Amino acid sequence: MAIEKVWVLAEAAEGAPTSTTLELLTQARSTGAAVEAVAWGPDTASVAGELGKYGASTVFDVGADADALPGAPVAAAMAALISGGQRPDVVLVPATYDGRDVAGRLSARLDVPVITNVVGLTTDGDEVRSQHSLFGGTQVATARFTGGRPWIFVVRAKSFAAEPGDGAAAQVVPAPVPDLGATGTATVLARHAEERTGPKLDEADVVVSGGRGLGAAENYAMIEELAKLLHGAAGASRAIVDAGWVPYSHQVGQTGKTVKPTVYIACGISGATQHMVGMKGSKNIVAINKDADAPIFSIADLGIVGDVHKVVPKLIEALKSRS
């Protein structure tokens, strides 16, 4: 049975589709199948143009309560569309907080499995195979579904390049939410945005990250200063996020963000698997660490074996004197 229709779970932030949404639409379009998006929230009508440009002919607008956590209502609306006759062969879901909630709920509702942590997809006739990075990226596994459709893939950010096509704005079709019972009772009371200056971590051209080698929370300031001087974003290893030095939103790695900047500068990061998975796709990697045996040096294009407390301040001074 050929792959005739692909659904993409479309997320929006600040009035625009997220970069991962556009990556998934581009990938869906490349299969030659019909592409439709499923979106929620107040922005759906305003993002329909952009979703269309990247390949969606239709966007199903889940008219959920704006304060409801999206997982349950969006999955229920998708399941209702399917039982109402829609037949997506493949559902692509971004590996985000809400995306994973929707995928898990949809899987249980439809009684079909879900494949997560996808970093690549290949379509060959009636088959779709997914690629997965294992053991810190040293091995690549290929997986496929053996049962009924739809096949739900949860895909990591930056797995594909986003390229606009020439499609017209997607047609907005309402997708009502059925009665959810208790599952729909999780409500957002307040939203807190952490203050951010400069580019987003996963969109920045330059990322400067700090790890446990910084020694103390206050030393993270030099990571932020260096990032600012390079017009980049400041990242962190899981170790210092867990230690409470910096907020989780800075975390790069398996359980944090995936980044692929032009330059990644790792300061005082040894290179645990957990971290490397999130940054080894960077075009150029600079590592500064006092331990010459640190695993990070095995993937660095330029490795400085030295104390971050000495090297980074001098680097900051040198950059300041240039501007």
Next chain:
Amino acid sequence: MNVVVCVKQIPDPAVPGALDPTTHTLVREGKLILDDSDAYGVEMGLQLAEQAGGGEVTLVSMAPNGETSGLRTALAMGAAKAILVSDDALRGSDALATAKVLAKAIERAQPDLVLAATESTDGYTGTTPVQVAELLGMPSVTFAKKVSVGEGKVHVERQTEAGYDEVECPLPAVVTVTAGVVEPRYPSFKGIMAAKSKPVDQLTVADLGLDPGQVGAAGAGQEVTEVVAAEERKAGEIVVDEGNGFESVVAFLEQLKVI
């Protein structure tokens, strides 16, 4: 308040992982330990039960081989008892099958709150707790970095792309916690001794009223077809800092036209 904490016993992450060459599933022979990520849920459960002034923490876990060493660690922290679904038929279960088994086992404990980690350290699928919630007809809040309970509701600070949301939902509910939600206690000597005699209720798939064909490799709707070595990223130039290491970085950034 009664809390169920879903825990997973995994191969020691410090030992390099391996895949079975035929089935391409993770090799789980040898000693299994409590997944580090689960210690946060156990600690959170213990604290919430204490704050509520009563109730206990029940562990729910699934393993193909009757392994209990990881459960004993969590019992030593203070959990009252464990339900372990152990059955050869579970070998090769995917996330949805795992969720079906856990959901049936959780129903037996009749909890007010179900806690789990956001994802396991070995498989990191990250969907099982939400699948459990859907199967149990409960609301769920994932990625909690703070959890409190009061007046029949759970209040969560949930991580988001931008920062965090304050989310509330009525109990019973499923909540997944991140590392750092609380600082897990170390089991005391007394706790370790007490854990040895705490009840571990071992159940089979049939005991739960599930069809063995729904779980394990037989029920898995997915398979790994191939595993190959990834293209290696080559190490580049290494400079030992003797006071001017920063100059190499500046030159490198210039060459890339970043500055």
